[in-house]
Amino acid sequence: MTAGRPSLVIVGAGPRGTGLLERIAANAAELYGGSGLDIHVVDPYPPGAGRLWREEQSPLLWMNSEAQDVTMFTDETVDMAGPVLEGPTLDAWAGLDGRTFADRPRQGAYLRWVYERAVAALPPGVRVHRHATRALRVSGPREGRQQVWLEGRPRPLLTDLVVLTIGHLDAELDAEQSSLAAYAAQHGLVHLPPDFTADSDLSALAPGEPVLVRGFGLAFVDLMVLLTEGRGGRFEGDRYLPSGQEPILYVGSRRGVPYHSKIGYGLEGERPPLPRFFGSAEVDALLARPERIDFRRDVWPLIEKELGFAHYHRLFTAHPERTRVAWSDFEEKYAAGSGAEIQALVASAVPDPADHLDLTALDRPLDGVRHTSYDDLQDGLRTYIEEDLRRRHDASRSPDLAVFLGLLSVYGQLVRLGDIGPWWHGFFSCVASGPPGPRLRRMLALSRAGILRFIGADMTVTAEDGVFRAGSATVPGATVEARALVEARLPHPTVERTRDALLRELYADGAAATPEGLLAVDPADGRVLEHSGTPHPRRFALGPHTDARGSGAFTRPRTGGPAFRQNDATARAALTFLRALSCRAAA
Numbered sequence: 203m204t205a206g207r208p209s210l211v212i213v214g215a216g217p218r219g220t221g222l223l224e225r226i227a228a229n230a231a232e233l234y235g236g237s238g239l240d241i242h243v244v245d246p247y248p249p250g251a252g253r254l255w256r257e258e259q260s261p262l263l264w265m266n267s268e269a270q271d272v273t274m275f276t277d278e279t280v281d282m283a284g285p286v287l288e289g290p291t292l293d294a295w296a297g298l299d300g301r302t303f304a305d306r307p308r309q310g311a312y313l314r315w316v317y318e319r320a321v322a323a324l325p326p327g328v329r330v331h332r333h334a335t336r337a338l339r340v341s342g343p344r345e346g347r348q349q350v351w352l353e354g355r356p357r358p359l360l361t362d363l364v365v366l367t368i369g370h371l372d373a374e375l376d377a378e379q380s381s382l383a384a385y386a387a388q389h390g391l392v393h394l395p396p397d398f399t400a401d402s403d404l405s406a407l408a409p410g411e412p413v414l415v416r417g418f419g420l421a422f423v424d425l426m427v428l429l430t431e432g433r434g435g436r437f438e439g440d441r442y443l444p445s446g447q448e449p450i451l452y453v454g455s456r457r458g459v460p461y462h463s464k465i466g467y468g469l470e471g472e473r474p475p476l477p478r479f480f481g482s483a484e485v486d487a488l489l490a491r492p493e494r495i496d497f498r499r500d501v502w503p504l505i506e507k508e509l510g511f512a513h514y515h516r517l518f519t520a521h522p523e524r525t526r527v528a529w530s531d532f533e534e535k536y537a538a539g540s541g542a543e544i545q546a547l548v549a550s551a552v553p554d555p556a557d558h559l560d561l562t563a564l565d566r567p568l569d570g571v572r573h574t575s576y577d578d579l580q581d582g583l584r585t586y587i588e589e590d591l592r593r594r595h596d597a598s599r600s601p602d603l604a605v606f607l608g609l610l611s612v613y614g615q616l617v618r619l620g621d622i623g624p625w626w627h628g629f630f631s632c633v634a635s636g637p638p639g640p641r642l643r644r645m646l647a648l649s650r651a652g653i654l655r656f657i658g659a660d661m662t663v664t665a666e667d668g669v670f671r672a673g674s675a676t677v678p679g680a681t682v683e684a685r686a687l688v689e690a691r692l693p694h695p696t697v698e699r700t701r702d703a704l705l706r707e708l709y710a711d712g713a714a715a716t717p718e719g720l721l722a723v724d725p726a727d728g729r730v731l732e733h734s735g736t737p738h739p740r741r742f743a744l745g746p747h748t749d750a751r752g753s754g755a756f757t758r759p760r761t762g763g764p765a766f767r768q769n770d771a772t773a774r775a776a777l778t779f780l781r782a783l784s785c786r787a788a789a
Contacts, residue, residue, distance in 0.1 A: 208780040213337045214367035215245035216252020225773035227323035233777040238327040250317030251310035261305040269293035270300030279762040282770035366743040373695035385665040392686035399424035417690030418455035442647040458659030461636030466595035476611040480508040512608030513559040516601040568659040609634040620749040621716030720749040727775035
């Protein structure tokens with residue numbers, strides 16, 4: 203670090219840190235004309251990819267987005283003050299079919315290239331220093347230089363600004379997980395707590411042995427792949443040919459079903475004109491309320507109406523033969539109505555119940571469903587998955603795609619409301635961020651082969667009689683026993699329970715947190731808020747550990763991605779601050 207030169211430390215060199223660096227490079231010519239700048243990038247994992255997307259992981263693990271829907275570059279749809287610097291989507295960069303679900307090492311290579319391009323685009327006086335280690339603590343006065351303490355170094359980095367882009371975090375075990383882990387240790391059982399599946403040691407899961415799996419989302423899909431194809435099994439058409447090294451997976455969850463399949467067709471014709479009932483004006487009105495916002499009471503009715511509008515706009519404009527009235531008449535009554543009025547309107551104007559939008563059924567399809575045996579449930583759930591696959595790949599059901607676009611629009615607005623609790627994120631993931639169709643087809647093949655067994659909804663797990671025992675509301679009274687339990691979901695860290703020492707220390711030092719345990723930041727530029735609600739002038743944070751988290755790891759092109767807007771605002775605020783320091787030093 204050169205004495206007298208302004209400096210910035212970015213903690214976290216994954217996609218978010220890389221996106222911030224790209225925005226710094228894009229805005230530097232306009233906002234920073236100082237006599238040099240040192241940028242320190244701190245991360246033990248490879249820059250660009252970071253931990254989750256590093257190139258050194260199994261190529262059997264896929265991205266959960268089509269290659270054409272992954273970009274690290276802005277376009278004119280992003281509402282930001284900085285300049286647009288266009289760049290290639292993943293498919294264009296890698297020479298892939300746009301509908302391909304690329305493997306994660308390929309995405310890691312793309313991210314490494316984006317990082318290197320961002321560094322190369324910085325002005326000549328800006329130098330980047332990489333530190334392949336962990337940041338343990340940030341200290342320093344509000345109005346003075348900050349100290350960033352690194353693992354293995356006796357002296358800290360002295361810096362003018364710190365930006366935390368540390369991504370997804372590990373968490374300490376909660377009370378239930380601690381109890382299950384202790385029971386497993388006492389009785390010689392296997393218990394794998396919530397983790398990033400690619401980092402989990404699965405060797406203790408023995409071939410042919412039953413394994414209870416709690417969680418049916420994307421972490422389960424990774425687990426399923428690594429314990430089947432990853433152990434030498436292979437698929438031939440709709441058949442799975444086992445290697446003999448697979449355990450038998452008994453999977454259940456709160457919903458009891460996998461997330462809905464990715465939609466397998468593109469949009470033809472007119473896009474729904476969004477936002478309509480949940481846009482900036484509605485968010486402004488919510489933020490102006492003196493009382494605390496209740497998501498279910500205040501926000502969800504607006505979202506429900508917005509998603510319904512997207513669905514029925516598409517139905518009436520693309521498939522008018524399945525409706526009874528003109529769109530203009532329906533739209534007028536829909537806009538004026540609510541609740542039971544809208545239900546009656548839909549019932550009279552849309553004859554086929556399959557064309558009605560039922561968000562409750564989308565979220566909890568097994569509610570009220572009962573089976574007399576687990577064998578009966580297997581047939582029923584395979585039928586459900588097959589029907590979901592058919593519908594999500596049938597362009598005549600394109601209102602489903604309109605709802606997906608509505609969900610993206612809603613997420614872009616929700617960022618401004620901060621921490622809205624966990625329910626929405628789970629709902630969004632289930633409906634809009636499910637696995638690719640081929641993954642669900644392989645799930646069916648594994649079920650038919652007896653490698654995968656379904657437990658049902660509202661799964662319960664107990665530890666008794668020297669085993670783990672699971673049941674569900676879907677098959678009342680029936681249970682499954684096993685000596686191994688895997689929690690197939692990501693950790694849910696809070697600022698108090700995270701294993702990240704830096705974030706814990708930051709909270710202890712006075713940083714504010716939301717009721718859900720997310721780091722509270724200023725929505726304008728990402729500055730970390732203190733308990734008083736005052737933004738810290740020298741500390742910023744971006745990403746899923748904050749209350750300004752977005753809808754996914756990457757932004758779809760031409761969707762005005764909120765993450766791009768946030769990165770740009772933080773980059774501009776940081777450069778403006780550092781420019782002022784440089785000018786004062788020169789004076």
